[in-house]
Each structure stands twice: as C-alpha cells, then as structure tokens.
Amino acid sequence: MSEILDEAVLQEEDTQKGKFLTFLVGKEEYGIEIKYVTEIIGGIQAITEIPDVPEYVKGIINLRGKIIPVMDVNLRFNKEARDYNDRTCIIVIDIEELSVGLIVDNVAEVISIADTDIVPPPDVRAGFHNRYIKGIGKIGSEVKLILDCQRLLSTEELENLDYIS
Numbered sequence: 001m002s003e004i005l006d007e008a009v010l011q012e013e014d015t016q017k018g019k020f021l022t023f024l025v026g027k028e029e030y031g032i033e034i035k036y037v038t039e040i041i042g043g044i045q046a047i048t049e050i051p052d053v054p055e056y057v058k059g060i061i062n063l064r065g066k067i068i069p070v071m072d073v074n075l076r077f078n079k080e081a082r083d084y085n086d087r088t089c090i091i092v093i094d095i096e097e098l099s100v101g102l103i104v105d106n107v108a109e110v111i112s113i114a115d116t117d118i119v120p121p122p123d124v125r126a127g128f129h130n131r132y133i134k135g136i137g138k139i140g141s142e143v144k145l146i147l148d149c150q151r152l153l154s155t156e157e158l159e160n161l162d163y164i165s
Contacts, residue, residue, distance in 0.1 A: 019033070019112055020033060020144065021107065022107075022110070023108055024104065024105045026074060028145055029145070030146070031113065031144040031146045031147065032091070032146075032147045036093040036095070040090070041091075041092065042107075054157075057069060057070070058070050063099075068100065070101035073102050084103070089103075090102065100152075100161060111139065132152055133147065
C-alpha cells in the first residue's frame with residue numbers, strides 16, 4: 001500500500017517538475033515553483049493588522065477558517081510600497097508546513113522551464129542582494145527570476161509567523 005502512495009507522490013511531483021507560477025512585482029517578473037503554491041486569491045480581502053511585526057508582514061487573513069499571515073513582496077524585496085488594485089493578488093504558498101500569503105502586483109501564468117534553461121543568479125556584490133533568487137529562467141528573449149521559497153523567510157521569521165497564525 002505504501003508503495004502505491006509513494007508512486008502517486010512521485011507521479012504528482014513529476015507533473016509539477018519544471019512548472020512555475022509567474023507574477024509581477026513592480027516591473028520584474030518572478031516565478032515560483034508550482035509545488036509550493038496552494039491557492040491564488042484574486043483581489044485583496046480584509047487583512048487584520050497585528051502589532052510588532054516587520055513592515056512587510058501586512059497582517060493575517062481568514063481563509064475558510066484558517067488564519068494565514070500575509071506579506072507584501074514589494075516591501076520584502078525593499079521596493080517602494082504600491083497601492084493595491086484589482087490586479088493585486090495573494091498567492092498562498094506552503095513553506096515548511098506553514099501557509100503564507102504573498103501579496104503580488106499581478107499573477108501572470110503557469111509556465112514550464114526546463115532545468116537546462118535555468119542558470120544561477122549573478123554573483124554581484126555591489127548593491128544586488130540575491131538571497132531570495134534561486135535561479136534565472138530563460139524563456140526566449142525574456143528572463144524570469146525564480147524565487148527560492150525556502151529563503152523568503154528565515155527560520156526565526158517562520159517561527160514568528162507560525163506563532164501568529
């Protein structure tokens with residue numbers, strides 16, 4: 001029985017391999033491995049602010065009875081805050097068994113990127129901090145910055161968010 005379950009998990013992972021949800025933050029297009037994405041919420045719903053959290057953590061939402069912390073990706077990447085509009089979405093991802101909502105400017109599409117079309121981010125020390133970038137996906141003449149979900153939040157930040165959810 002466990003072999004059947006293991007095979008089902010492997011097949012699911014195979015169908016998700018190389019697939020990325022792309023979205024905009026400012027003018028840059030990012031990709032996130034589809035295996036981390038659990039849901040996309042179109043539009044911004046009511047966010048309850050909570051005290052003593054970093055500025056990029058906008059608060060918590062109630063998603064069908066589950067409390068989920070949400071963070072503004074613009075602020076997380078030290079970009080200028082942007083007003084939310086009808087294109088703004090929340091991408092709910094799972095990081096180490098914690099659901100977190102990522103507020104992004106616009107969700108684009110799900111695309112496939114072969115491993116051979118993903119290169120490591122440049123190692124530029126002056127002013128460019130690529131802690132969150134796992135790789136750069138090449139799609140024709142365009143590039144997509146592939147996020148490293150495991151590094152979006154430090155262990156301490158994950159523990160703090162787990163505490164409030």
